[in-house]
Amino acid sequence: MAFRKFLPLFDRVLVERLIAETVTKGGIMLPEKAQGKVLQATVVAVGPGSVNQKGHVLPVSVKVGEKVLLPEYGGTKVSLEDKDYFLFRDGDILGKYVE
Amino acid sequence: MAFRKFLPLFDRVLVERLIAETVTKGGIMLPEKAQGKVLQATVVAVGPGSVNQKGHVLPVSVKVGEKVLLPEYGGTKVSLEDKDYFLFRDGDILGKYVE
Amino acid sequence: MAFRKFLPLFDRVLVERLIAETVTKGGIMLPEKAQGKVLQATVVAVGPGSVNQKGHVLPVSVKVGEKVLLPEYGGTKVSLEDKDYFLFRDGDILGKYVE
Amino acid sequence: MAFRKFLPLFDRVLVERLIAETVTKGGIMLPEKAQGKVLQATVVAVGPGSVNQKGHVLPVSVKVGEKVLLPEYGGTKVSLEDKDYFLFRDGDILGKYVE
Amino acid sequence: MAFRKFLPLFDRVLVERLIAETVTKGGIMLPEKAQGKVLQATVVAVGPGSVNQKGHVLPVSVKVGEKVLLPEYGGTKVSLEDKDYFLFRDGDILGKYVE
Amino acid sequence: MAFRKFLPLFDRVLVERLIAETVTKGGIMLPEKAQGKVLQATVVAVGPGSVNQKGHVLPVSVKVGEKVLLPEYGGTKVSLEDKDYFLFRDGDILGKYVE
Amino acid sequence: MAFRKFLPLFDRVLVERLIAETVTKGGIMLPEKAQGKVLQATVVAVGPGSVNQKGHVLPVSVKVGEKVLLPEYGGTKVSLEDKDYFLFRDGDILGKYVE
Numbered sequence: 001m002a003f004r005k006f007l008p009l010f011d012r013v014l015v016e017r018l019i020a021e022t023v024t025k026g027g028i029m030l031p032e033k034a035q036g037k038v039l040q041a042t043v044v045a046v047g048p049g050s051v052n053q054k055g056h057v058l059p060v061s062v063k064v065g066e067k068v069l070l071p072e073y074g075g076t077k078v079s080l081e082d083k084d085y086f087l088f089r090d091g092d093i094l095g096k097y098v099e
Numbered sequence: 100m101a102f103r104k105f106l107p108l109f110d111r112v113l114v115e116r117l118i119a120e121t122v123t124k125g126g127i128m129l130p131e132k133a134q135g136k137v138l139q140a141t142v143v144a145v146g147p148g149s150v151n152q153k154g155h156v157l158p159v160s161v162k163v164g165e166k167v168l169l170p171e172y173g174g175t176k177v178s179l180e181d182k183d184y185f186l187f188r189d190g191d192i193l194g195k196y197v198e
Numbered sequence: 199m200a201f202r203k204f205l206p207l208f209d210r211v212l213v214e215r216l217i218a219e220t221v222t223k224g225g226i227m228l229p230e231k232a233q234g235k236v237l238q239a240t241v242v243a244v245g246p247g248s249v250n251q252k253g254h255v256l257p258v259s260v261k262v263g264e265k266v267l268l269p270e271y272g273g274t275k276v277s278l279e280d281k282d283y284f285l286f287r288d289g290d291i292l293g294k295y296v297e
Numbered sequence: 298m299a300f301r302k303f304l305p306l307f308d309r310v311l312v313e314r315l316i317a318e319t320v321t322k323g324g325i326m327l328p329e330k331a332q333g334k335v336l337q338a339t340v341v342a343v344g345p346g347s348v349n350q351k352g353h354v355l356p357v358s359v360k361v362g363e364k365v366l367l368p369e370y371g372g373t374k375v376s377l378e379d380k381d382y383f384l385f386r387d388g389d390i391l392g393k394y395v396e
Numbered sequence: 397m398a399f400r401k402f403l404p405l406f407d408r409v410l411v412e413r414l415i416a417e418t419v420t421k422g423g424i425m426l427p428e429k430a431q432g433k434v435l436q437a438t439v440v441a442v443g444p445g446s447v448n449q450k451g452h453v454l455p456v457s458v459k460v461g462e463k464v465l466l467p468e469y470g471g472t473k474v475s476l477e478d479k480d481y482f483l484f485r486d487g488d489i490l491g492k493y494v495e
Numbered sequence: 496m497a498f499r500k501f502l503p504l505f506d507r508v509l510v511e512r513l514i515a516e517t518v519t520k521g522g523i524m525l526p527e528k529a530q531g532k533v534l535q536a537t538v539v540a541v542g543p544g545s546v547n548q549k550g551h552v553l554p555v556s557v558k559v560g561e562k563v564l565l566p567e568y569g570g571t572k573v574s575l576e577d578k579d580y581f582l583f584r585d586g587d588i589l590g591k592y593v594e
Numbered sequence: 595m596a597f598r599k600f601l602p603l604f605d606r607v608l609v610e611r612l613i614a615e616t617v618t619k620g621g622i623m624l625p626e627k628a629q630g631k632v633l634q635a636t637v638v639a640v641g642p643g644s645v646n647q648k649g650h651v652l653p654v655s656v657k658v659g660e661k662v663l664l665p666e667y668g669g670t671k672v673s674l675e676d677k678d679y680f681l682f683r684d685g686d687i688l689g690k691y692v693e
Contacts, residue, residue, distance in 0.1 A: 194206040
């Protein structure tokens with residue numbers, strides 16, 4: 001499944017981070033520095049999957065549109081049409097939010 | 100098995116640490132520093148399991164609701180609805196308490 | 199096989215170290231420092247075993263009640279009902295004493 | 298598939314980086330230093346693929362002519378007829394652009 | 397095969413080092429320091445063998461009573477009935493002396 | 496296939512580096528220092544191939560007489576009849592030049 | 595195949611280095627320091643071979659009596675009847691000289 005004509009390879013997953021909260025629950029404006037890195041994201045494209053020793057493709061475990069929880073570190077920034085996305089390996093994604 | 104709509108991926112296990120003892124057996128109040136990290140926890144959600152070279156899923160060895168003993172180090176903090184939980188790999192959990 | 203309701207996971211083995219000799223053969227009291235770490239221990243609980251790539255369980259090689267020789271280093275301390283026990287991987291236990 | 302008589306071995310992929318943008322969208326000339334490394338490239342030759350433990354060849358996942366996204370680091374420079382190309386392992390290429 | 401009721405586990409081999417030469421061929425007494433570590437030893441007990449991924453036991457390649465050549469480094473000292481023995485992995489023993 | 500009675504073992508490949516260009520295209524003599532290491536070479540002997548876990552031999556992917564591109568680093572110098580040759584692992588050779 | 599009653603274990607190969615050249619071709623005596631380490635050697639004993647995951651023995655690739663080329667580094671010195679020999683793993687021997 002490609003996104004803006006970009007298809008991740010192997011077991012890579014392309015995600016878009018959700019927008020950081022800029023106002024606390026009490027209504028106080030958060031300076032950019034205090035906003036911290038957003039670890040929730042939406043899956044926008046997935047690779048076919050990893051290939052095992054026999055050449056079989058093991059599909060990734062998340063689907064386009066799912067909300068996922070990213071690890072604190074890792075990931076590769078990818079700019080597509082001037083917007084930042086991130087590539088993670090399927091195995092590094094911590095979990096997903098289900099309805 | 101998801102928890103508050105959060106489903107760990109692969110062989111990850113989501114746990115909630117038990118409440119730290121704040122009073123010694125002799126009834127003396129423990130300052131927060133002396134309470135130490137609680138290593139007992141309850142399993143609140145489990146991933147499907149790890150995937151082997153053939154693509155088969157090897158289920159995790161603990162179930163939701165079980166009491167487990169965590170290692171001193173490791174684990175990833177996950178905030179869900181403003182409460183802290185921790186993600187551990189199934190293989191890193193030391194043991195479980197059985198009735 | 200659980201011990202005081204605690205069941206080690208995978209190929210972990212719970213042991214209780216034997217009591218350190220406090221008196222030399224010649225009858226001289228040994229100060230605590232000179233007693234050294236006791237490497238002999240009794241197996242009190244064993245996990246089901248490690249899981250191989252096919253999901254088969256490979257049972258551990260020691261049984262509850264057996265006397266074993268521990269390596270100098272390693273092991274995780276586990277307090278159960280205010281008493282110290284130690285968790286070792288089956289593969290790290292050096293040998294066992296047989297009748 | 299060879300390129301200028303050069304055939305990469307195993308799962309290596311020979312790519313030609315696209316030309317760096319020398320003018321910003323607003324028409325301002327970019328000094329060479331600010332142009333940064335171009336991460337988009339065209340596949341010009343591919344090796345047969347990696348060989349697994351049984352001696353079977355696992356073909357690479359990109360084809361000659363495809364546009365790909367390279368990682369920031371890695372790759373080996375190869376000069377062919379006085380022009381610079383780069384060799385990457387198939388598994389290190391992040392993704393490809395599809396029509 | 398146990399030795400003084402001690403049975404090594406897995407592919408461990410219990411050996412007893414031969415006595416160090418204290419006199420040179422020319423009849424000169426060697427001070428302890430110059431005697432160097434004895435690398436020849438006798439096998440006194442062997443474990444069942446290592447366990448492969450399928451759970452099959454791969455027996456060790458030396459037998460009790462055989463003379464072996466130890467590597468310069470490695471091995472774990474084991475005291476049995478106040479005498480020092482050494483545990484080596486089967487794979488670390490360099491060779492054996494055959495009649 | 497041996498060369499001057501020397502047969503590489505396993506998946507090693509013996510190569511002879513091509514002669515360094517001592518004159519630039521414009522006809523200027525290059526001092527030795529500026530000539531740089533020659534990365535093009537001819538295969539003069541190949542080993543039988545690597546051996547996989549089942550004992551099957553996986554032949555190397557280059558043949559005697561082929562022109563190859565060597566990596567910048569690695570390789571072992573071998574003097575045969577006072578001439579320098581180099582041993583590389585098959586997997587480290589970047590590519591080959593085909594007619 | 596044992597040598598002076600010494601049999602290497604697994605895939606180890608016992609070799610005897612050839613005598614270092616003490617005179618240059620031009621007849622000049624070489625001081626010991628300038629003689630350098632001799633990398634050519636004769637195979638005097640071989641182990642049965644390495645053991646794969648299924649317990650099958652994979653024989654070594656050199657035979658007793660063959661001339662081999664040793665790597666610059668590695669190897670374990672073994673004294674047998676007051677003479678120095680060296681143990682190498684089969685996989686570390688670079689090549690052999692064939693008639």
